[in-house]
Amino acid sequence: MAVPSEVVETFQREGVVVLRGVFGGWTERLAAGVARLRAAPSALERSYRPADGSAPFFQDFCNWQRIAEFRAFVLESPAAALAAALMGSSTARFFHDHVLIKEPGSSVVTPWHQDAPYYCVAGSQSVSFWTPLDPVGREVALECIAGSHRWSESGFRPVRFDGSPLFPGADFADLPDLEARRADLPVRSWALEPGDAVAFDFRTVHGAPANASLRPRRVFSHRWVGDDARFVAQRAHGSPPFPHLELADGAPFEAPECPVVWRG
Numbered sequence: 300m301a302v303p304s305e306v307v308e309t310f311q312r313e314g315v316v317v318l319r320g321v322f323g324g325w326t327e328r329l330a331a332g333v334a335r336l337r338a339a340p341s342a343l344e345r346s347y348r349p350a351d352g353s354a355p356f357f358q359d360f361c362n363w364q365r366i367a368e369f370r371a372f373v374l375e376s377p378a379a380a381l382a383a384a385l386m387g388s389s390t391a392r393f394f395h396d397h398v399l400i401k402e403p404g405s406s407v408v409t410p411w412h413q414d415a416p417y418y419c420v421a422g423s424q425s426v427s428f429w430t431p432l433d434p435v436g437r438e439v440a441l442e443c444i445a446g447s448h449r450w451s452e453s454g455f456r457p458v459r460f461d462g463s464p465l466f467p468g469a470d471f472a473d474l475p476d477l478e479a480r481r482a483d484l485p486v487r488s489w490a491l492e493p494g495d496a497v498a499f500d501f502r503t504v505h506g507a508p509a510n511a512s513l514r515p516r517r518v519f520s521h522r523w524v525g526d527d528a529r530f531v532a533q534r535a536h537g538s539p540p541f542p543h544l545e546l547a548d549g550a551p552f553e554a555p556e557c558p559v560v561w562r563g
């Protein structure tokens with residue numbers, strides 16, 4: 300799929316870009332896969348149930364090998380070629396999938412965070428596609444801070460969405476209080492239709508509001524890495540966990556469940 304150079308430039312400069320209609324032919328199949336996943340979640344399922352009794356925020360990871368619709372999407376959709384173009388990479392390696400469903404009325408706010416410090420992979424080439432399967436208004440949509448992929452070399456402390464630290468005792472800088480400075484920040488968010496996606500770098504700071512709307516907010520997120528991806532052994536038990544990988548720290552990131560899907 301040809302990606303206009305201004306789209307690539309925006310992604311590189313801002314660490315986030317909106318892509319309209321790129322996965323249009325895939326929405327129904329992905330939704331069928333999500334229904335199948337809901338019926339049989341994996342051992343990695345982690346859903347947040349708000350203390351106020353409002354609807355849950357369902358999450359599950361790494362199901363593309365067992366859910367046929369997800370597998371077809373990873374291997375056959377334009378995602379891999381798009382990923383390579385945005386990353387400026389000659390290859391696109393699939394990292395993992397993540398389903399995130401905020402049920403109508405769920406009060407769970409996804410706090411500001413970067414994904415990179417959660418992952419056992421590092422490198423300058425990465426992209427996550429937040430791909431909604433329902434129409435989402437801006438009041439429900441993902442929010443990304445433009446340029447924040449260049450804020451920190453070492454990354455900010457990863458915490459679970461309930462506020463608990465992912466790597467207790469690890470030496471990370473805390474993310475500043477961004478809510479207090481929101482009005483001064485270049486926050487990007489868009490109303491989206493199924494088939495659209497927001498593409499962002501693993502280092503881009505992002506979050507999402509509660510779902511005060513009357514419909515579910517089903518999202519299929521798929522994450523990709525490029526030529527310079529390296530294994531970070533210290534984070535093999537991160538989120539998602541890849542505890543079985545026996546790569547040396549800093550080795551090229553290669554795993555059977557993370558195939559190179561696209562080569563230029």
Ligand SMILES: O=C(O)CCC(=O)C(=O)O
Pocket residue numbers: 399409414427429441505506507518520
């Ligand atoms: O969908 C959300 O609420 C959060 C999404 C997110 O953090 C991600 O895709 O990395």
